[in-house]
Amino acid sequence: xxxxxxxxxxxxxxxxxxxxxxxxxxxxxxxxxxxxxxxxxxxxxxxxxxxxxxxxxxxxxxxxxxxxxxxxxxxxxxxxxxx
Numbered sequence: 001x002x003x004x005x006x007x008x009x010x011x012x013x014x015x016x017x018x019x020x021x022x023x024x025x026x027x028x029x030x031x032x033x034x035x036x037x038x039x040x041x042x043x044x045x046x047x048x049x050x051x052x053x054x055x056x057x058x059x060x061x062x063x064x065x066x067x068x069x070x071x072x073x074x075x076x077x078x079x080x081x082x083x
Contacts, residue, residue, distance in 0.1 A: 001024075001025045001026070001027065001033060001036075001037065001044050001046070001047045001048070001049075002014060002017065002024055002025070002026045002027075002047075002048045002049075003026070003027045003028075003030055003033040003047065003048070003049040003050065003053070003058070003061065004028065004049070004050040004053070004077075005028055005029070005030075005050060005053040005054060006028070006050075007028055009050070010026045010027075010028055011026075013026070013048075014026050025043075025044070029055070030049065030053050030055060030056040030057070030058070030060070030061045031055055031056055033047075033049070033061065034056070034061060034064050034065070037065055037068065038068060041068050041069045041072070042069075044072065045073075046072075046073045046074075046075065047061075047062070047065055047072060047073070047074045047075070048074075048075045048077060049061050049062065049074065049075070049076060049077070050076075050077055050078060051076050051077065051078035052078055052080070058076045058077075058078075059076065061074075062074040062076060
Protein backbone atom coordinates (compact mmCIF):
# COMPACT_ATOMS: atom_id res chain seq x y z
CA UNK A 1 0.00 0.00 0.00
CA UNK A 2 1.22 3.50 -0.85
CA UNK A 3 -0.26 6.46 1.05
CA UNK A 4 0.36 10.14 0.33
CA UNK A 5 -1.98 13.13 0.38
CA UNK A 6 -0.63 14.47 -2.93
CA UNK A 7 -2.40 12.89 -5.89
CA UNK A 8 0.52 13.46 -8.27
CA UNK A 9 2.91 11.63 -5.92
CA UNK A 10 0.45 8.74 -5.54
CA UNK A 11 -0.04 8.40 -9.29
CA UNK A 12 3.67 8.53 -10.11
CA UNK A 13 4.57 6.08 -7.34
CA UNK A 14 1.83 3.67 -8.36
CA UNK A 15 3.07 3.64 -11.96
CA UNK A 16 6.69 3.11 -10.91
CA UNK A 17 5.86 0.29 -8.51
CA UNK A 18 3.55 -1.41 -11.01
CA UNK A 19 6.27 -1.22 -13.67
CA UNK A 20 8.53 -3.01 -11.21
CA UNK A 21 5.97 -5.80 -10.93
CA UNK A 22 4.20 -4.89 -7.69
CA UNK A 23 0.44 -4.94 -7.11
CA UNK A 24 -0.22 -1.57 -5.53
CA UNK A 25 -3.12 -0.23 -3.53
CA UNK A 26 -2.98 3.54 -3.14
CA UNK A 27 -4.72 6.12 -1.00
CA UNK A 28 -4.58 9.88 -0.69
CA UNK A 29 -6.20 9.79 2.76
CA UNK A 30 -4.54 8.07 5.71
CA UNK A 31 -7.90 7.40 7.39
CA UNK A 32 -9.18 5.65 4.27
CA UNK A 33 -5.94 3.67 4.05
CA UNK A 34 -6.35 2.54 7.66
CA UNK A 35 -9.94 1.50 7.03
CA UNK A 36 -8.97 -0.51 3.95
CA UNK A 37 -6.03 -2.12 5.77
CA UNK A 38 -8.31 -2.97 8.68
CA UNK A 39 -10.69 -4.78 6.30
CA UNK A 40 -7.91 -6.87 4.67
CA UNK A 41 -4.78 -6.80 6.85
CA UNK A 42 -3.25 -9.92 5.31
CA UNK A 43 -3.54 -8.52 1.78
CA UNK A 44 -0.48 -6.27 2.25
CA UNK A 45 3.23 -7.07 2.41
CA UNK A 46 4.40 -3.49 2.96
CA UNK A 47 3.04 0.00 3.58
CA UNK A 48 4.85 3.09 2.32
CA UNK A 49 3.43 6.31 3.72
CA UNK A 50 4.18 10.00 3.76
CA UNK A 51 4.96 11.34 7.24
CA UNK A 52 3.24 14.69 6.84
CA UNK A 53 -0.45 14.39 6.00
CA UNK A 54 -3.62 16.08 7.23
CA UNK A 55 -5.98 14.33 9.67
CA UNK A 56 -3.59 11.46 10.52
CA UNK A 57 0.17 11.63 10.08
CA UNK A 58 2.20 8.77 8.69
CA UNK A 59 3.56 8.06 12.17
CA UNK A 60 0.04 7.83 13.58
CA UNK A 61 -1.00 5.62 10.66
CA UNK A 62 1.99 3.32 11.22
CA UNK A 63 1.12 2.97 14.92
CA UNK A 64 -2.45 1.98 14.06
CA UNK A 65 -1.35 -0.49 11.37
CA UNK A 66 1.06 -2.18 13.79
CA UNK A 67 -1.74 -2.55 16.34
CA UNK A 68 -3.65 -4.53 13.71
CA UNK A 69 -0.70 -6.52 12.38
CA UNK A 70 2.51 -6.28 14.38
CA UNK A 71 4.82 -7.64 11.68
CA UNK A 72 3.72 -5.32 8.85
CA UNK A 73 6.75 -3.41 7.51
CA UNK A 74 6.12 0.34 7.24
CA UNK A 75 8.36 2.80 5.41
CA UNK A 76 7.86 6.44 6.41
CA UNK A 77 8.84 8.97 3.73
CA UNK A 78 8.93 12.73 3.65
CA UNK A 79 10.23 15.60 1.61
CA UNK A 80 10.52 17.72 4.74
CA UNK A 81 10.15 17.45 8.50
CA UNK A 82 11.61 18.88 11.64
CA UNK A 83 12.05 15.34 13.05
